[in-house]
Amino acid sequence: MIYSYPFPKKYIDMKAFVSLGKLFLFQFFPYVVVFTASLYFPNDSDLGWHLAYGEYFFQIGTILKENIFSTTMVGFPWVNSSWGTDLVTYSIFSQFGFVGLSVAAALVITLIFFFLSRAFRLTFWERALLFPIMLFMEMPMFEVSFRGHLLTLLFVAILYFLLRRYEEGKWKFLLLIPALFTLWANIHGAFILGLGLVGIWHGLYVVRTFLNTDKKDRVRKTLSAIRTGFLLLSASIAGTLIHPFGIKIYEESLKHFGNPLQRFIIEWLPFDRFSLLWWTLIAWELLIFVSFAVIIKEKKFTKLLPWIGAPVLLLILSFFVRRYTWPLILISLPLIRQTARIIKPTLDDVSTSIAVFIFVSLYGYYLFFNPSKAFLAQPTWNMYCEFIKCSPQSAEFLRSQILRQSSGQADYSGKLMTFYNWGGWIIWNYFPDIQPSIDGRMHLWQDEKGYSAFIEYYPYEQNWKDIDESSYDIVYMTTAKPVHRRLMELVSENKWSAPYSDPYATVFVRNKK
DSSP: OOEEEEEEOOOOHHHHHHHHHHHHHIHHHHHHHHHTOOOOOOOOHHHHHHHHHHHHHHSSSSOOBOSSSSSSTTTOOOTTTTTTHHHHHHHHHHHHHHHHHHHHHHHHHHHHHHHHHHHHHHOOOHHHHHHHHHHHHHHHHHOSSSSSHHHHHHHHHHHHHHHHHHHOOOOOEEEEEEHHHHHTTOOOOOHHHHHHHHHHHHHHHHHHHHHOOOHHHHHHHHHHHHHHHHHHHHHHHHHHSSSTTTTTTHHHHHTSOOGGGGGGGGGGGGOOOOHHHHHHHHHHHHHHHHHHHHHHHOOTTTTTTTGGGHHHHHHHHHHHHHHHHOOOHHHHHHHHHHHHTTSSSSSHHHHHHHHHHHHHHOOOHHHHHHHHHHHSSSHHHHHHHHHHTHHHHHHHHHIIIOOOTTTTTSSSSSSEEEEEEGGEEEEEHTTTTOOOSOOOOOOTTTTTTOOOOOHHHHHHHHHHHHHHHSSEEEEEEEEESSSHHHEEEHHHHSSEEEEEEOOOOEEEOOOHH
16 A cells, blocks of 8 residues: 655755754753753742632632731731732642642743843853752752742843843833832832842943943933933832832831841841851852952953942842842842853863753753652642641641531630741631631731730740740640740640640640649
């Protein structure tokens, strides 16, 4: 039998095939590698309350503005600057679960690298050298997966892309920046960081304009740059006020600066000295110093001046507050690339071969050895608890045996204290049967009388105050905190009992006198 083909028989156009392969390898494959490397199981301890806020909006049709979830500070009017993140998180999770959040986070991370690469027109060699380093440096942020902080990093990348295009003479890109800030302010409170970046960048842009302009046009062009910067910053601030909470978002964001309560929240603390994260920050600092030497040697300091100020400031701040490290790594790119460029092999074929080897090796590693693959195969809340060290069995025991929510009859009465980091998980999975005493929204809450649930809670958690002298009668606590050790002592003294305990959690009940 003779077979006929539905199309004319032709020779394969090998040149077109090779060109297509090169296009994929040099333009798309680096981002495939970044996406594959960024697939992590979502393990944000605040995930639960973000989902609950998003669900409330879609069910009731309004933004939840008062606290209805915790047993302390009921009705507290909270300015939720991340309300947009809640909607996005719930929409993704309700349709695609944990896998959806993981994929969404990987896409966001890929877009971060894409916009930064496009902003500074990185070569294939620069991407091969810098992408793996940046993925490693950002891993403590990226491995938490989808959250508002990650979206802030994306907005930082987009902001730098727009500023870079403006620097190249495409001034219309500036018109998109106020719109970006409108979206940013409704997604995450760190939009203030973005306003600071714009202010620093444009201030140094004005200085560079003054230095690089002939005396004849110096005043005119400098004043024009000042006017543009003023209008840009004013329009961006105005854009942030298009928000359900209006000017109050600034009050909420500014609470995070200089607040003494921040010293109890790990992301507002410095890295532990001589820890791995501390050493990686030191290594990044040294890399920036080397890049400065290259910039000065090649007389590019004035040219790169607008891109230098913010990295220097965030580098200093990162040694005091770790959360500034993550945007620092991104905005250092125009400096770090100078070092990557000078160590490039002279022969293009050699540099290309090394770059291909790096990307292929990295892709193979994450494709076959990514530890999150096992969790993403059948993701559940039980697996989520393996990351944040919670215990569904203990929560079920608390609900059914202690609080007796199924029958409406509680075996024990009294005030319940729950672990801070489990608040979001409890809210999404067990509310209203179990109401946490405190959760991740509340560390800076303080009412008009000066009461703070966190200030009440934290000394007991750390055993600075004796839990036996508190008003709590039931304590649901992780085994990792000092109060757990104190409660075990009280159990041995027969003052408290521990009807349930496992490696992660214990339910304690005060014995009746």
